[in-house]
Amino acid sequence: MSQPAHSDPFDSALNQVNTHSKPSDLKITDMRFADITGAPMHCTLMKIYTNQGLVGFGEVRDAATKTYALALKRVILGENPCNVDKLFRRIKQFGGQSRQGGGVSGVEVALWDLAGKAYGVPVYQMLGGKFRDQIRIYCDTDVSGKPDGIKMGQALKERMDRGFTFLKMDVGIGLIANEPDALSYPLGLMEEMNRLGRHGWRWSVKSDEERAERNRSYDALNVPHPFTGIHLTEKGIDRLEQYVAEVRSVIGYKVPLAADHFGHIALEDCIRLGKRLEKFNLAWVEDLIPWQYTDQFVRLSQAINIPVCTGEDMYLKESFRPLLEARGVSVIHPDVLTSGGILENKKIGDLAQDHGVAMAIHMAESPIGCLAAVHSAAATENFLALEYHSVDVPWWDDIATGYAKPLVKNGFIQVPDAPGLGIESLNDEVISAHLHPGIPGLWEPTDAWNDDWSHDRLWS
Numbered sequence: 294m295s296q297p298a299h300s301d302p303f304d305s306a307l308n309q310v311n312t313h314s315k316p317s318d319l320k321i322t323d324m325r326f327a328d329i330t331g332a333p334m335h336c337t338l339m340k341i342y343t344n345q346g347l348v349g350f351g352e353v354r355d356a357a358t359k360t361y362a363l364a365l366k367r368v369i370l371g372e373n374p375c376n377v378d379k380l381f382r383r384i385k386q387f388g389g390q391s392r393q394g395g396g397v398s399g400v401e402v403a404l405w406d407l408a409g410k411a412y413g414v415p416v417y418q419m420l421g422g423k424f425r426d427q428i429r430i431y432c433d434t435d436v437s438g439k440p441d442g443i444k445m446g447q448a449l450k451e452r453m454d455r456g457f458t459f460l461k462m463d464v465g466i467g468l469i470a471n472e473p474d475a476l477s478y479p480l481g482l483m484e485e486m487n488r489l490g491r492h493g494w495r496w497s498v499k500s501d502e503e504r505a506e507r508n509r510s511y512d513a514l515n516v517p518h519p520f521t522g523i524h525l526t527e528k529g530i531d532r533l534e535q536y537v538a539e540v541r542s543v544i545g546y547k548v549p550l551a552a553d554h555f556g557h558i559a560l561e562d563c564i565r566l567g568k569r570l571e572k573f574n575l576a577w578v579e580d581l582i583p584w585q586y587t588d589q590f591v592r593l594s595q596a597i598n599i600p601v602c603t604g605e606d607m608y609l610k611e612s613f614r615p616l617l618e619a620r621g622v623s624v625i626h627p628d629v630l631t632s633g634g635i636l637e638n639k640k641i642g643d644l645a646q647d648h649g650v651a652m653a654i655h656m657a658e659s660p661i662g663c664l665a666a667v668h669s670a671a672a673t674e675n676f677l678a679l680e681y682h683s684v685d686v687p688w689w690d691d692i693a694t695g696y697a698k699p700l701v702k703n704g705f706i707q708v709p710d711a712p713g714l715g716i717e718s719l720n721d722e723v724i725s726a727h728l729h730p731g732i733p734g735l736w737e738p739t740d741a742w743n744d745d746w747s748h749d750r751l752w753s
Contacts, residue, residue: 316375316411320344324366324400324739326359327724328732329659332689333682335729336659337362337395338719340736341374341403347410349374350693350716351403352661354395354630361388361396366742368749369400374407377636385609385633386751394608394631401634402665402714409713416665416714420639420672427705428670431459431551431653431678440468442539449544452684456703459549459576459678462540464533466523466556475529479522486513517583518557525562534569541573549576549678551602551653560589567597577602577624577653584612590621602626605655609633610641617648624677628655629666638666642673651675657682660693660700664714671708679706691723 323342328335334355339362341349353359365384372380381401388397405416417423432452436445449460469475470483498504525533537552544550552575555563563581570578577600582589584603594601600623607613608631616622625645632638642652652675656666663681670676681701683689690698695717696709709715725735 319373319411321369321372321374325736327735328729329727330729332659332686334657339399349403349407350661351399353399357392357395362399363742365400367745374404375411377404377408388608390608391606398630398634405635406713413712415710416668417671423671424674427707428667429678430681430701430704431461432457433461433680433682442536446540446543458704461551463554464552465554469529469532477524519559521557523558530566530569537573546574551576553579555581564596571598575599587615587619587621591619594621600624610644613641624651624653626653626655629669630662635665635669638669639673646675651677653677654679656680667706688723691720694718
């Protein structure tokens, strides 16, 4: 159709283009949060706002304080979120290992979401494209009540019936803690640990007495594996071997089965147990010892014929290099919300590939953290499988909108082609129904953090 004589052809063409966002003029204006519980963990959802109405979604990993992210607000306000790598290099010094990396990682995820929305492309495309159209999910499964391998096997078989092609379960001292003579340890230690509670240091305190109890809990529970004095007896190893045998008797040997949460036991006990579990063809044994002990990982890997895995508590690719160069692991297992975010996680995977090591991804988070992992996994060639721990959370899919539901279908997630992470909005009704009881508020202002100041330079 011909244009009127006075019409500018450029203006006419521009009318056919989505101009709701001008990426070069995009600026960050605010950061806000909502804390939910039961999805399956404590999840801190994040929004980063801009001057053009675009909102980026991020997440702080389970039970990490959002202070780690709030402290970054002053650094990114007024900046263009599309400069993801520039801003990441500016903020990464404020992250740390384990949950301390949650602030940096969550912000990085939200920046990628904004950049994708601004340019109208999915995140994986900005990472160089994708190696796969769907992401294999491994289903991590818990069973309550008295330890029973048959019961666990039946729960895993139900996961297989729902289409999951890769499984994981816990195998450790928690299964035998109440069995006489299954463990040896300093008298009173296990009882004190049980009394204080595994997550005691997360309590919100209301008195000096509660604060003192929380501090005792932290001291008792925050002890590296080699220093606890907890050891497996032969009876304990027999019982754990029997447990895994019962599981395999139900699910068979065809499906990959990984194992986690062995407990804080010494390296020699890990080796003794590992040798007894070799016959069950495990996909990997995870976090048997703290990731920092490279030499112990080398000893473990050389002593047992099961792939050795670690990584969910590690921040930045530099942390993975010693383990990979020493040949201490066969599988790495970073969490995008700990490792440094979407791009850093891909870099970690690429580094592992250079050493012939596969990358699985830890994920026990909301759909925000899940889709961040999906994009990173899609863009990483040596990816193996992504964790999913929310099968039994019926409202998990409804936390956000914009993707096909269920997000996990027949054991896979289709890589979304929508801009950014593939999330259109967050469902405030669902979020409000599951707010953390100890952390009230939904997207409350955080202006107090706008002008926090620090001398951030790392050199003189």
